């Protein structure tokens with residue numbers, strides 16, 4: 001049984017999807033959520049996590065140096081014996097300080113092929129490029145922007161999508177299934 005911390009910055013829909021799989025789905029026999037962490041006090045996902053009965057914490061990162069903020073995160077996580085940090089819409093670059101503490105133990109989901117698109121607004125990019133397919137990538141985190149080793153990718157069919165909203169809906173529906181499937185593989189090994 002692995003201990004995980006889920007990091008969010010906003011809505012938290014991927015966090016909810018993972019938490020449901022931990023509570024009574026494909027992740028029930030391989031991990032426990034020891035903490036849902038946010039770097040923004042306004043993250044809606046924090047309230048949702050608390051209502052689901054999950055432990056939550058927030059250390060605001062605004063106007064803090066990344067290394068200092070991450071040293072506080074390391075201290076917060078230390079008593080929880082965290083095996084893996086699962087980024088789910090965590091919108092802050094991770095520095096070498098946290099990576100050195102959790103080498104190949106920080107995982108992220110990115111809503112594009114990380115070789116084609118990095119950073120924010122990946123669905124806007126897919127919509128503007130009028131892609132017929134886009135990708136979802138789950139990858140290990142290094143100190144670059146979406147540059148870490150790819151663990152798995154899957155395809156989202158965008159044919160006939162009539163709006164950016166529809167592109168996002170189709171993509172998120174895939175993300176919510178795929179992230180837990182990939183986490184199961186990683187956390188069971």
Ligand code: GAR
Nearest residue numbers: 011012013014088089109110111119
């Ligand atoms: C998700 O689409 C996730 O893949 C993306 O942010 C959204 C968060 O939504 N992450 C990135 O773009 C990382 N570069 P959520 O808070 O509802 O899970």
